Amino acid sequence: MSFLSAETARALAELVALDALEGGDAETDATPLERLRGIRSLLAALESDPASLVAVREALDAGRSWEAIADAAGLSPSAAKYRWAGGDDEIASRQEASRKRKRERPSSVPTDLPGLSVTEAAARMGVTPQAIYQRVTRGLLRSETVELSDGRRYKRVFPDEGPAAHEE
Structure with a gap:
């Protein structure tokens, strides 16, 4: 058997x-x-x-x-x-x-999020995604994390807005 x-x-x-x-x-x-x-x-x-x-x-x-x-x-x-x-x-x-x-679980990233993804910003600026993260850390780019109602979170970058504001 x-x-x-x-x-x-x-x-x-x-x-x-x-x-x-x-x-x-x-x-x-x-x-x-x-x-x-x-x-x-x-x-x-x-x-x-x-x-x-x-x-x-x-x-x-x-x-x-x-x-x-x-x-x-x-x-x-x-x-x-x-x-x-x-x-x-x-x-x-x-x-x-x-x-x-x-x-x-949605199978794709929503397309109506503000700003650009890290990958999109890197492609637009001709640098690596790591360089985008470094610029965000140094305050040269503004970014924010967008959280959706289902708990998914996305880092969004705003390269056209100039440097991020520094908090003193």
């Missing part, structure tokens, strides 16, 4: 079948998009497959450390513990909280 779920075994079989088609014949070769779909399907199936959790629990029962488990999984020990420590309900709760954060 396979340790992989039926869904993962199916995705693996489909990818192996696509690989078997590759023989140099343009009529029978899988298209690049078919190959990409097959790869992504297998990755998604592997990520959700309970086989990893079962293997982790068996390794823990056999006395293996979180460091050894993390090494085998290609993770840091803290990431491995976060992913697999605790009972099924604890793990499901952490995964749902993570999914919720990802849904609520």
Whole structure:
């Protein structure tokens, strides 16, 4: 009996079948998009497959450390513990909280912020971002940190306003 779920075994079989088609014949070769779909399907199936959790629990029962488990999984020990420590309900709760954060987290920087980003200011002035930070620290450029209602913070620079005012 396979340790992989039926869904993962199916995705693996489909990818192996696509690989078997590759023989140099343009009529029978899988298209690049078919190959990409097959790869992504297998990755998604592997990520959700309970086989990893079962293997982790068996390794823990056999006395293996979180460091050894993390090494085998290609993770840091803290990431491995976060992913697999605790009972099924604890793990499901952490995964749902993570999914919720990802849904609520905007994927891009807002475009309606005042001033310029440090990177934009550096490009406009022909210097490195580090040089912008140094000029801000020295009071040669005005900057402010803008905090959005969701907690994200952005450093904004105002190069057209001249030197920052020094407080005495």
